[in-house]
Amino acid sequence: MSTPRKHHYLPQFYLEGFKIEPQTGKKPHIWQIEKSADQVHYSPAIEDTGCIRDYHSLDVADEDPDHKIIEGLLSNLEAEQAELVRTIRRTKRIDASQVEPLSSFISQMRYRVPAFAGHIEKSLRSVVLDTFKIMYHAGEFRTPSPQLRKMFDSKGIDDSLHVSISNWKILSHMFGVGLGSESIGLLAEYNYHFYSAENASFFVTSDNPVALYHPNYDKIRPYGVGLAMKGVEVTLPLMSSDILIRPGRELKPGASVASVEEVEEFNRRTIVMSERYVFANVVSTELRRRIGELKDVRAGFAFDNLFHGDGSVHVSRFIPVQ
Numbered sequence: 001m002s003t004p005r006k007h008h009y010l011p012q013f014y015l016e017g018f019k020i021e022p023q024t025g026k027k028p029h030i031w032q033i034e035k036s037a038d039q040v041h042y043s044p045a046i047e048d049t050g051c052i053r054d055y056h057s058l059d060v061a062d063e064d065p066d067h068k069i070i071e072g073l074l075s076n077l078e079a080e081q082a083e084l085v086r087t088i089r090r091t092k093r094i095d096a097s098q099v100e101p102l103s104s105f106i107s108q109m110r111y112r113v114p115a116f117a118g119h120i121e122k123s124l125r126s127v128v129l130d131t132f133k134i135m136y137h138a139g140e141f142r143t144p145s146p147q148l149r150k151m152f153d154s155k156g157i158d159d160s161l162h163v164s165i166s167n168w169k170i171l172s173h174m175f176g177v178g179l180g181s182e183s184i185g186l187l188a189e190y191n192y193h194f195y196s197a198e199n200a201s202f203f204v205t206s207d208n209p210v211a212l213y214h215p216n217y218d219k220i221r222p223y224g225v226g227l228a229m230k231g232v233e234v235t236l237p238l239m240s241s242d243i244l245i246r247p248g249r250e251l252k253p254g255a256s257v258a259s260v261e262e263v264e265e266f267n268r269r270t271i272v273m274s275e276r277y278v279f280a281n282v283v284s285t286e287l288r289r290r291i292g293e294l295k296d297v298r299a300g301f302a303f304d305n306l307f308h309g310d311g312s313v314h315v316s317r318f319i320p321v322q
Helices: 012-018 069-091 096-109 114-137 146-155 167-178 183-188 258-273 285-293
Strands: 007-009 030-032 051-053 189-195 211-213 232-236 241-248 254-257 277-280 302-307 312-319
Touching: 012 069, 012 277, 030 285, 051 211, 069 096, 096 167, 096 183, 096 232, 114 167, 114 302, 114 312, 189 258, 211 241, 211 258, 277 285
Parallel strands: 189 254
Antiparallel strands: 007 051, 030 277, 189 241, 211 232, 232 241, 302 312
């Protein structure tokens, strides 16, 4: 039996809540819409959506890459998460015993996506490269060859060296943060409100589905925000085009039917958070127009490298939807 190399950063059970209905054929499909000016869209099978080849592979040095162990662990975890989310979606309420596993699910959905993986890779690569530059300028290495010195002088060290970060290191950060007690604990302190979309309204999701929103970010710019900050709230379409969950400290817990304006606002947050793709069960003219309007509006993790010759300051921020 061949080893699966198509690794999902979004669980298939989650995407199936946004599948095209009625289903035609044996496999469920979903609309995938590019976050671009022309909103190119197509309907791949869900098993081919939200995935990247070898995304969860462990590539430890001197060993053959392991493509299965993380996938196996995630399969067991996702089976539990699917049952939890289906129960909450059906009852539209959260029991005390469900708060922590739901918080864990939201945290993982926030940190297992390519947007965060790319942020980790960029920051780790900068650490390695800046360390080399600092040590090189301080004379900590043996005298380099004339050819190497010439290349560094003409092209610069940044353009001369290629730094590659092993995937196992990126995964350890992703799941370390996503499963970390700090993130899960902060989400567990939030109140949770459920919104139902009815009639012609529907929620969309994306390749970066957990949106952090701050209503007054302009007042604290350029600083980032986090889950512990006052005023921050979260939105996540909850495995369905007609249910969205909104955690926040200042929110009143409960459930309500979302107005058309609320659905539009929550979809705006989802689209702004998306990196490349928006997923939906319907492609409407209004949705395509909205994606076009927001194609250049971004939120998420930002990394700044303040290198100054003999030292370096690395700053990671989360820029919220506003």
